[in-house]
Amino acid sequence: MKSLRLIPLALMLTTTASSAQDPLARVEQEAAKVSPAMIEIRHHIHQNPELSNREEKTAALIADYLRKLGLQVRTGVARHGVVALLEGGRPGPVVAVRADIDALPVTEQPDLPFASKVRTTYLGQEVGVMHACGHDVHTAVQLGVATVLTAMKADLPGTVKFIFQPAEEGPPPGEAGGASLMVKEGVLENPRPQAIFGLHAFSEMAVGEIGYSEGPALSAADTWEVKIVGRQSHGARPELSIDPIVTAAEFIQALQTIRSRSFSGHEPGVVTIGTVHGGQRHNIIPADVTLTGTIRTFRPEMSVLAEARLRAILKGVTEAGGATGEVVRYERGAPATINHTELTRRVVPSLERAVGKQHVTRVPPAMGSEDFSFFANEVPGFFYRLGQVKPGTTSGDHHTPTFLADDGSIPVGIKAMSVLILDYLSRPR
Ligand SMILES: [Zn+2]
Ligand SMILES: [Zn+2]
Structure with a gap:
């Protein structure tokens, strides 16, 4: 020094x-x-x-x-x-x-x-x-x-x-x-x-x-973490599994509709998935997948709307796939x-x-x-x-x-x- x-x-x-x-x-x-x-x-x-x-x-x-x-x-x-x-x-x-x-x-x-x-x-x-x-x-x-x-x-x-x-x-x-x-x-x-x-x-x-x-x-910056829980099986026996990777893929796609369908075209916002973690091996369907991401908005009501949509989308896609979804955390950072x-x-x-x-x-x-x-x-x-x-x-x-x-x-x-x-x-x- x-x-x-x-x-x-x-x-x-x-x-x-x-x-x-x-x-x-x-x-x-x-x-x-x-x-x-x-x-x-x-x-x-x-x-x-x-x-x-x-x-x-x-x-x-x-x-x-x-x-x-x-x-x-x-x-x-x-x-x-x-x-x-x-x-x-x-x-x-x-x-x-x-x-x-x-x-x-x-x-x-x-x-x-x-x-x-x-x-x-x-x-x-x-x-x-x-x-x-x-x-x-x-x-x-x-x-x-x-x-x-x-x-x-x-x-x-x-x-x-x-x-x-x-x-x-x-x-x-x-x-x-x-x-x-x-x-x-x-x-x-x-x-x-x-x-x-x-x-x-x-x-x-x-x-x-x-x-x-x-x-x-x-x-504003919100951060969230979501866990999708399915059922593990041999990679060759998907009929025995509840595949959390397929459900996670649907969740990832559907999440983008928050920005594109729930926000007005004039409303600034970003929905980003930053991490997707699941699985150990190419021939095992894993038991669960964890995802994290950030949502950026300018008005508090849009942050509230984004969180509600995220929860609804998670509930819908996991129910459809027979899996369960949990919002581990949804945190509001700086406004x-x-x-x-x-x-x-x-x-x-x-x-x-x-x-x-x-x-x-x-x-x-x-x-x-x-x-x-x-x-x-x-x-x-x-x-x-x-x-x-x-x-x-x-x-x-x-x-x-x-x-x-x-x-x-x-x-x-x-x-x-x-x-x-x-x-x-x-x-x-
Ligand atoms: Zn910085
Ligand atoms: Zn700085």
């Missing part, structure tokens, strides 16, 4: 605010000043990734940095969450901004100088650990935003709550964690923000570009992330000011999911995408070993989020 050079921090804190200066120019200046140190922090976090609910050292680094900035820091929120409060020198509203800090059980393709070589045990398996979703970038950006706004503290009209969230990717089975636990532990109280903001590095967008959706932005319409319209011009109007694009909602929604279901929220791909290069998809976020996204993210927050606080309703 190399030592972090955080010397620029002291220099930045001595900078006195000049109220005469254009705030955008001031943010630009402060963001440029802090970015090299934040890139260094990002490299350190990237090289030392920690899985969901295990972000001990990452949280310590964050808390240490924020304390040195002079913020009021709370640690141990939802296990390894860190929350810091910056009170501006002028009265104004309270807003929150959230970054997630956890990594994934993915083995990095080691061609970066700061690639992760960390290995650990996850669910009994030895795995590599990698920031394969860009949460290292989010953390560095948000520390940068805290630095920029602290440097402008005297002129800051209001309060900013910085939320560093663990376990966005979901806690290990049997553990609580992530945004929902933070909300349960009162992260949105004392003081309660009137809006919350967040961003996500995006593997299909170039550095310098920003994308956003108004209204639905990211889907859909819906960007508050009025808030979106209010803050997008700030992003345009920060990075240039031509670099801010309205994009269709994505079928991925984010637990930012637990915050955005409590207070109006806005979540946008930050381009991460260095022009002339490519990035693998999120959660894969070739996922690659360029350092260039960090200064852009710092500037965009700082301007957004500053503008919001400066122009209360």
Whole structure:
């Protein structure tokens, strides 16, 4: 673990605010000043990734940095969450901004100088650990935003709550964690923000570009597990069996009618079967088959409908085949992330000011999911995408070993989020 050079921090804190200066120019200046140190922090976090609910050292680094900035820091929120409060020198509203800090059980393709070589045990398996979703970038950006706004503290009209969230990717089975636990532990109280903001590095967008959706932005994610129980027999004597593989095949086909027949053509949704497990040998009809999958929707009533249809289809096809079907679990994960319409319209011009109007694009909602929604279901929220791909290069998809976020996204993210927050606080309703 190399030592972090955080010397620029002291220099930045001595900078006195000049109220005469254009705030955008001031943010630009402060963001440029802090970015090299934040890139260094990002490299350190990237090289030392920690899985969901295990972000001990990452949280310590964050808390240490924020304390040195002079913020009021709370640690141990939802296990390894860190929350810091910056009170501006002028009265104004309270807003929150959230970054997630956890990594994934993915083995990095080691061609970066700061690639992760960390290995650990996850669910009994030895795995590599990698920031394969860009949460290292989010953390560095948000520390940068805290630095920029602290440097402008005297002129800051209001309060900013910085939320560093663990376990966005979901806690290990049997553990609580992530945004929902933070909300349960009162992260949105004392003081309660009137809006919350967040961003996500995006593997299909170039550095310098920003994308956003108004209204639905990211889907809800349900997961399910189904078991179909038949009767085992010799592979040559199907008449003695109740074949769960044939029944599973019918279930697989019929499940697709949820999307195609039960949803309107205008209703976004995905029904995916991710695993099918059954059988030991080519000449044995097995006793049972287990299937798991995910269903993505944007409206809670569609999730309810999808679950009801899944249960009905399972009951129907298993009855027809003489088998029995059991929904072992149907779990609702993060709800859909819906960007508050009025808030979106209010803050997008700030992003345009920060990075240039031509670099801010309205994009269709994505079928991925984010637990930012637990915050955005409590207070109006806005979540946008930050381009991460260095022009002339490519990035693998999120959660894969070739996922690659360029350092260039960090200064852009710092500037965009700082301007957004500053503008919001400066122009209360
Ligand atoms: Zn992810
Ligand atoms: Zn992510």
